[in-house]
Amino acid sequence: MDLELPDLHGSLGSPVIESMNFLNEVAQQYPDALSFAAGRPYEGFFDLGAVHRYLDRFVEHVRAGAGGDEARVRRTLLQYGRTKGIIHDLVAKNLRIDEGIEADPESIVVTVGCQEALFLTLRALRRTERDAVLAVIPCYVGLSGAAELADLPVLPVANSADGIDLDDLVRTVERAKADGLRPRALYVVPDFANPSGISMPRHTRERLLAVAEEHGFLLLEDNPYGLFHGTAGRPPALKALDSSRQVVYLGSYAKTGLPGARIGFVVADQPVTVAGAGPEPGGRQSLADQLAKIKSMLTVNTPPLAQAVLGGKLLTHDCDLRAANTRETRVYRDNLRHVLDGLAEHFPPGSSPEVTWNAPTGGFFVVLTLPFAADDALLALSARKHKVLWTPLHHFYGDGAARRQIRLSFSQLTPDEIHEGLHRLAAFIGELSAHQP
Amino acid sequence: MDLELPDLHGSLGSPVIESMNFLNEVAQQYPDALSFAAGRPYEGFFDLGAVHRYLDRFVEHVRAGAGGDEARVRRTLLQYGRTKGIIHDLVAKNLRIDEGIEADPESIVVTVGCQEALFLTLRALRRTERDAVLAVIPCYVGLSGAAELADLPVLPVANSADGIDLDDLVRTVERAKADGLRPRALYVVPDFANPSGISMPRHTRERLLAVAEEHGFLLLEDNPYGLFHGTAGRPPALKALDSSRQVVYLGSYAKTGLPGARIGFVVADQPVTVAGAGPEPGGRQSLADQLAKIKSMLTVNTPPLAQAVLGGKLLTHDCDLRAANTRETRVYRDNLRHVLDGLAEHFPPGSSPEVTWNAPTGGFFVVLTLPFAADDALLALSARKHKVLWTPLHHFYGDGAARRQIRLSFSQLTPDEIHEGLHRLAAFIGELSAHQP
Numbered sequence: 109m110d111l112e113l114p115d116l117h118g119s120l121g122s123p124v125i126e127s128m129n130f131l132n133e134v135a136q137q138y139p140d141a142l143s144f145a146a147g148r149p150y151e152g153f154f155d156l157g158a159v160h161r162y163l164d165r166f167v168e169h170v171r172a173g174a175g176g177d178e179a180r181v182r183r184t185l186l187q188y189g190r191t192k193g194i195i196h197d198l199v200a201k202n203l204r205i206d207e208g209i210e211a212d213p214e215s216i217v218v219t220v221g222c223q224e225a226l227f228l229t230l231r232a233l234r235r236t237e238r239d240a241v242l243a244v245i246p247c248y249v250g251l252s253g254a255a256e257l258a259d260l261p262v263l264p265v266a267n268s269a270d271g272i273d274l275d276d277l278v279r280t281v282e283r284a285k286a287d288g289l290r291p292r293a294l295y296v297v298p299d300f301a302n303p304s305g306i307s308m309p310r311h312t313r314e315r316l317l318a319v320a321e322e323h324g325f326l327l328l329e330d331n332p333y334g335l336f337h338g339t340a341g342r343p344p345a346l347k348a349l350d351s352s353r354q355v356v357y358l359g360s361y362a363k364t365g366l367p368g369a370r371i372g373f374v375v376a377d378q379p380v381t382v383a384g385a386g387p388e389p390g391g392r393q394s395l396a397d398q399l400a401k402i403k404s405m406l407t408v409n410t411p412p413l414a415q416a417v418l419g420g421k422l423l424t425h426d427c428d429l430r431a432a433n434t435r436e437t438r439v440y441r442d443n444l445r446h447v448l449d450g451l452a453e454h455f456p457p458g459s460s461p462e463v464t465w466n467a468p469t470g471g472f473f474v475v476l477t478l479p480f481a482a483d484d485a486l487l488a489l490s491a492r493k494h495k496v497l498w499t500p501l502h503h504f505y506g507d508g509a510a511r512r513q514i515r516l517s518f519s520q521l522t523p524d525e526i527h528e529g530l531h532r533l534a535a536f537i538g539e540l541s542a543h544q545p
Numbered sequence: 546m547d548l549e550l551p552d553l554h555g556s557l558g559s560p561v562i563e564s565m566n567f568l569n570e571v572a573q574q575y576p577d578a579l580s581f582a583a584g585r586p587y588e589g590f591f592d593l594g595a596v597h598r599y600l601d602r603f604v605e606h607v608r609a610g611a612g613g614d615e616a617r618v619r620r621t622l623l624q625y626g627r628t629k630g631i632i633h634d635l636v637a638k639n640l641r642i643d644e645g646i647e648a649d650p651e652s653i654v655v656t657v658g659c660q661e662a663l664f665l666t667l668r669a670l671r672r673t674e675r676d677a678v679l680a681v682i683p684c685y686v687g688l689s690g691a692a693e694l695a696d697l698p699v700l701p702v703a704n705s706a707d708g709i710d711l712d713d714l715v716r717t718v719e720r721a722k723a724d725g726l727r728p729r730a731l732y733v734v735p736d737f738a739n740p741s742g743i744s745m746p747r748h749t750r751e752r753l754l755a756v757a758e759e760h761g762f763l764l765l766e767d768n769p770y771g772l773f774h775g776t777a778g779r780p781p782a783l784k785a786l787d788s789s790r791q792v793v794y795l796g797s798y799a800k801t802g803l804p805g806a807r808i809g810f811v812v813a814d815q816p817v818t819v820a821g822a823g824p825e826p827g828g829r830q831s832l833a834d835q836l837a838k839i840k841s842m843l844t845v846n847t848p849p850l851a852q853a854v855l856g857g858k859l860l861t862h863d864c865d866l867r868a869a870n871t872r873e874t875r876v877y878r879d880n881l882r883h884v885l886d887g888l889a890e891h892f893p894p895g896s897s898p899e900v901t902w903n904a905p906t907g908g909f910f911v912v913l914t915l916p917f918a919a920d921d922a923l924l925a926l927s928a929r930k931h932k933v934l935w936t937p938l939h940h941f942y943g944d945g946a947a948r949r950q951i952r953l954s955f956s957q958l959t960p961d962e963i964h965e966g967l968h969r970l971a972a973f974i975g976e977l978s979a980h981q982p
Binding site: 114118380 | 548
């Protein structure tokens with residue numbers, strides 16, 4: 109039986125999914141190129157032996173609570189499990205220690221990576237074709253993709269040096285409402301955003317919370333990089349400042365825990381009233397309970413064995429992942445410095461070609477502005493001829509228009525690779541600039 | 546911020562999700578009741594030590610293919626991984642050995658349980674509000690739930706002693722088309738269906754394939770119980786008989802492998818033509834490639850660590866899970882016999898109250914027909930007063946109407962528990978019948 113793409117779900121022909129595919133495949137096509145493309149965590153400290161130790165540590169923890177019931181210990185790890193997860197209490201403790209967030213463990217759903225948390229939330233918020241989600245553009249493609257899958261349009265909000273243009277946010281919300289749309293939530297990465305690298309100052313966070321409350325939409329706070337700040341402290345997470353349950357917090361352990369466990373979570377403590385003719389008239393549940401119902405139809409539960417490994421890592425470090433990641437944080441901070449120093453060396457002020465960049469204080473990403481539009485064809489040329497990969501920023505806009513910005517990710521490289529990679533990048537930019545009018 | 550259920554996705558108020566919730570919670574409410582309710586695998590052979598051995602076995606396997614590249618071994622288990630999975634070759638070998646199915650490993654997507662495979666497939670097949678999925682009723686609630694999440698209506702097809710009423714299938718398809726609908730696929734569990742326990746004879750399978758080809762819809766074959774036949778051999782899987790790529794095969798390792806790893810998969814070898822103005826004019830990919838694109842926006846990839854544990858189990862048993870499950874198969878076969886013998890003892894032919902049941906040759910389920918409609922209120926009474934749980938069959942119809950059938954699941958019980966449970970069930974039925982007009 110043959111199928112045709114136009115007969116399959118609309119997301120499959122979208123630029124977003126094509127972007128995701130392109131970005132995944134370009135690294136495989138040029139395996140000998142140095143890659144500033146992938147936003148993956150550093151692999152230098154990966155340790156297979158730790159997996160066994162984490163498993164044992166979690167088993168010990170379950171055993172301590174099982175009162176000698178060994179069948180219950182085995183069942184917890186090996187049988188179908190609780191839909192909302194089996195490490196929710198450890199996640200809550202971790203949030204308190206690392207982020208100053210007080211979360212009721214019952215308001216947490218443990219998910220298959222942060223991506224499932226994102227989809228669950230967007231699917232729940234999509235009731236009719238009038239519903240929409242707001243996002244600061246340029247935006248992580250995983251948000252745009254999950255929104256496509258949930259049939260939810262993304263309304264773009266302008267960025268600023270503070271991570272969001274709040275005036276444009278208000279204008280966008282008001283225009284959307286005038287058009288009959290319901291903006292349900294705004295997706296933001298307040299710390300070291302992907303791809304921009306920008307962090308929101310505290311006053312912007314406070315104003316954003318006030319705007320969301322005034323205009324009646326949720327904030328979806330995604331925080332995969334917050335732990336990796338290179339210098340001083342950072343402002344509190346939105347959820348730590350949230351006094352009106354305006355924030356749904358999307359958590360990832362892919363960068364701070366173990367990517368191979370694929371454990372994420374969502375904190376959704378918003379009360380949900382079952383009004384009208386629902387099965388529980390006047391009943392009250394949390395949004396987390398609703399997300400769990402959707403999860404039961406999507407993945408049933410997050411693999412208990414994967415939760416156990418991550419749970420063992422949390423237990424091993426007393427749920428303090430900032431302390432557990434001191435080595436990694438140093439690598440990312442040093443790499444950021446190597447990138448910024450290297451760029452300053454290759455492209456001194458006033459020199460030609462003119463290349464500028466931002467200077468995040470942490471995270472995985474720096475954004476460069478080139479003297480020419482950097483599209484996928486130029487990336488292929490850069491990969492083939494100069495053996496260096498980077499990410500054209502147009503993929504994070506979703507409109508297909510080429511832009512002069514590119515994203516450099518430095519999380520997976522050594523200082524020597526950064527040095528050599530920037531050398532190759534400068535050669536590529538120099539060659540291209542020589543051909544510009 | 547308060548939310549209201551009528552503002553959230555429609556699936557959240559549906560009877561299907563309420564059913565799922567009710568069935569999950571009733572067992573927790575009555576922990577001291579004997580349960581014929583849960584369709585979970587037997588726990589008597591669960592072994593935590595095996596998890597470590599399986600992990601090591603899989604690491605050894607990856608190492609053998611990595612040519613001394615230890616960083617690659619660690620990356621395979623601990624980093625983000627291939628979207629379609631890392632055990633696809635082992636799954637293909639297992640399908641050949643256990644099911645006689647020849648599957649190209651590239652046509653396989655490894656998923657977070659069979660449920661994710663189901664959602665990926667239904668989401669891909671839902672283009673517009675005209676699309677629909679067919680299902681033999683009574684039907685596994687996971688299908689109905691995934692369809693709700695994908696905004697895809699379920700068109701019911703009548704059951705028969707052969708597992709499907711093919712005449713009703715053709716009538717339903719023709720009526721749907723006349724109504725402007727597009728029936729994209731039929732969901733079936735040809736072996737020991739949940740909840741009916743019925744298996745399709747070979748001639749029904751062959752006719753079903755012919756009907757699907759003639760009328761241009763896919764068959765979604767779900768096969769979680771096929772390995773557990775109690776007596777002689779069973780007819781080939783639909784996918785093993787499929788010469789026209791009519792069948793999308795949905796696989797689960799929850800019952801045959803390790804439930805706690807939550808590993809399932811889908812075989813989707815249908816070619817997809819990118820017609821019209823698509824990004825690859827005239828290009829050709831498989832449906833599996835499309836499902837992988839959706840997966841990249843849903844869970845990114847199935848936890849490599851969970852795949853590794855299941856992969857290690859496959860390797861340990863040379864991918865022959867039939868052989869690996871001889872002990873479990875014996876338990877299920879003996880339990881089935883204990884249930885059928887016990888029923889015959891409690892409800893001899895011609896006696897009152899009249900209770901009848903079907904006699905599957907394997908699987909996890911038997912269906913009883915009672916002299917009265919068995920709804921949720923009676924289940925609560927049975928649990929509270931007689932301390933025995935079962936599943937009202939109305940939950941598998943999705944229309945809320947009480948029915949006289951109940952499902953008994955016997956996979957998790959010991960013979961003594963079955964003996965005592967049937968004793969309690971007979972007492973409950975006897976008491977209720979005495980109150981019927």
